[in-house]
Amino acid sequence: MAELVRRGLEEHGHAARVAHDGLTGIELVRSAAPDALVLDIMLPGLDGFDVTKRLRRDGCITPILMLTGRDAVADVVKGLNLGADDYLTKPFSLKVLIARLEALVRRASAAPSNRLQIADLILDLQDHEVWRGRTRVTLSPTEFGILALLMRRAGHVVTRDALIEAVWGNSDRQIENNTLDVFMKLLRGKVDASPSRRVIQTVRGVGYIVREQEG
Amino acid sequence: MAELVRRGLEEHGHAARVAHDGLTGIELVRSAAPDALVLDIMLPGLDGFDVTKRLRRDGCITPILMLTGRDAVADVVKGLNLGADDYLTKPFSLKVLIARLEALVRRASAAPSNRLQIADLILDLQDHEVWRGRTRVTLSPTEFGILALLMRRAGHVVTRDALIEAVWGNSDRQIENNTLDVFMKLLRGKVDASPSRRVIQTVRGVGYIVREQEG
DNA sequence: GAGACGTTTGAAGAGTTTATTAAGTGCGAA
DNA sequence: TTCGCACTTAATAAACTCTTCAAACGTCTC
Numbered sequence: 486m487a488e489l490v491r492r493g494l495e496e497h498g499h500a501a502r503v504a505h506d507g508l509t510g511i512e513l514v515r516s517a518a519p520d521a522l523v524l525d526i527m528l529p530g531l532d533g534f535d536v537t538k539r540l541r542r543d544g545c546i547t548p549i550l551m552l553t554g555r556d557a558v559a560d561v562v563k564g565l566n567l568g569a570d571d572y573l574t575k576p577f578s579l580k581v582l583i584a585r586l587e588a589l590v591r592r593a594s595a596a597p598s599n600r601l602q603i604a605d606l607i608l609d610l611q612d613h614e615v616w617r618g619r620t621r622v623t624l625s626p627t628e629f630g631i632l633a634l635l636m637r638r639a640g641h642v643v644t645r646d647a648l649i650e651a652v653w654g655n656s657d658r659q660i661e662n663n664t665l666d667v668f669m670k671l672l673r674g675k676v677d678a679s680p681s682r683r684v685i686q687t688v689r690g691v692g693y694i695v696r697e698q699e700g
Numbered sequence: 701m702a703e704l705v706r707r708g709l710e711e712h713g714h715a716a717r718v719a720h721d722g723l724t725g726i727e728l729v730r731s732a733a734p735d736a737l738v739l740d741i742m743l744p745g746l747d748g749f750d751v752t753k754r755l756r757r758d759g760c761i762t763p764i765l766m767l768t769g770r771d772a773v774a775d776v777v778k779g780l781n782l783g784a785d786d787y788l789t790k791p792f793s794l795k796v797l798i799a800r801l802e803a804l805v806r807r808a809s810a811a812p813s814n815r816l817q818i819a820d821l822i823l824d825l826q827d828h829e830v831w832r833g834r835t836r837v838t839l840s841p842t843e844f845g846i847l848a849l850l851m852r853r854a855g856h857v858v859t860r861d862a863l864i865e866a867v868w869g870n871s872d873r874q875i876e877n878n879t880l881d882v883f884m885k886l887l888r889g890k891v892d893a894s895p896s897r898r899v900i901q902t903v904r905g906v907g908y909i910v911r912e913q914e915g
Numbered sequence: 916g917a918g919a920c921g922t923t924t925g926a927a928g929a930g931t932t933t934a935t936t937a938a939g940t941g942c943g944a945a
Numbered sequence: 946t947t948c949g950c951a952c953t954t955a956a957t958a959a960a961c962t963c964t965t966c967a968a969a970c971g972t973c974t975c
């Protein structure tokens with residue numbers, strides 16, 4: 486079945502890769518960064534729901550088209566709720582599958598959004614939207630600016646001066662004292678609330694850094 | 701370039717007409733009533749943005765595919781915000797262009813009267829009609845224009861500037877201050893009256909966004 | 916352990932942006 | 946002309962954001 490789909494896609498000029506269980510699938514998505522994902526619900530190990538859940542939780546936004554058994558309305562609803570984008574019930578025509586996939590990709594690319602992602606923290610520069618996992622976080626303009634800068638330089642320390650310069654630079658405001666500190670606190674409260682998977686770290690005497698927590 | 705596209709389309713069995721500047725383009729759209737429109741941003745006289753703006757403001761709902769220079773993310777967003785339906789960055793393959801165009805046309809004709817829907821809010825671009833659930837909502841032209849733009853970009857923030865530019869044209873009048881705010885209030889009063897399932901949301905410091913309420 | 920230094924914290928007031936209300940303008944239909 | 950509608954403007958209210966202060970906390974050095 487997977488083979489069939491793969492061949493069909495390639496005949497239509499799309500590159501396709503196949504994984505035969507959930508975990509390998511997730512790894513493949515991460516390594517190959519495909520434009521879209523066809524996901525059967527019935528899989529050994531992690532099933533299609535689990536895969537969707539994990540990918541979405543980790544901030545993956547690749548469009549997902551689910552394949553479900555016939556008449557499995559409940560499955561469809563569950564899948565879509567977990568973050569899948571479309572579904573097809575078996576048996577399906579290859580033509581329809583491809584059309585749907587192309588529509589998904591088109592839809593995704595027609596909405597260009599400039600995203601930064603660290604761990605499960607996602608920042609959308611276009612829409613000024615921030616997600617931590619699957620929950621949306623509301624930031625004020627300044628908070629957003631700070632986080633955007635930190636995430637742009639993810640993995641590197643951003644000095645306090647650089648932050649202040651970037652966020653308050655153009656305005657002729659006078660000497661900022663601990664205003665930045667206060668904003669860092671606000672930011673952390675909203676973005677890094679849970680003690681686990683903390684992403685914003687202090688580098689004493691220098692500045693701040695955003696990075697995935699190490700084990 | 702235009703010649704190339706025209707020839708490509710005709711080889712694929714589509715009729716195509718070419719205009720070499722904005723004004724002629726608008727007239728051609730009006731007289732020829734095409735199924736879709738390929739619009740380069742760089743044009744003498746009125747540019748692609750202006751053309752999109754005018755057509756949309758005059759109620760034209762012909763699908764528009766924009767051609768932008770590469771890396772012009774800002775342009776793409778602006779174009780989509782003004783009412784374009786899809787875009788392609790140069791250079792592009794003719795095959796892709798045609799596929800996208802056909803998809804646009806298919807989508808447009810699939811919805812017999814061109815309508816946008818978010819939750820139970822339905823906006824009919826053709827008939828200038830708006831429904832909230834089973835009750836019809838009457839909007840003034842300006843209110844309709846604002847809502848149409850917001851719904852076309854559902855799920856994405858539309859900046860105040862984009863709204864003002866799209867609705868009131870490119871600043872032939874100075875200083876639109878809180879007029880937009882007033883219209884947002886009117887719109888909300890008519891469209892988002894019930895506190896539940898509110899659809900128009902404020903993004904402070906940026907603009908407004910239409911989206912389904914999340915749990 | 917005491918002190919210095921830099922960071923974190925909580926709270927409060929000033930400052931901005933957005934929402935709301937109300938009044939005024941201009942146009943077209945009755 | 947008079948009315949009603951669509952739009953604009955102005956002024957005020959409400960909501961939210963930013964800044965500041967002051968004190969607590971940690972960490973490092975002596």
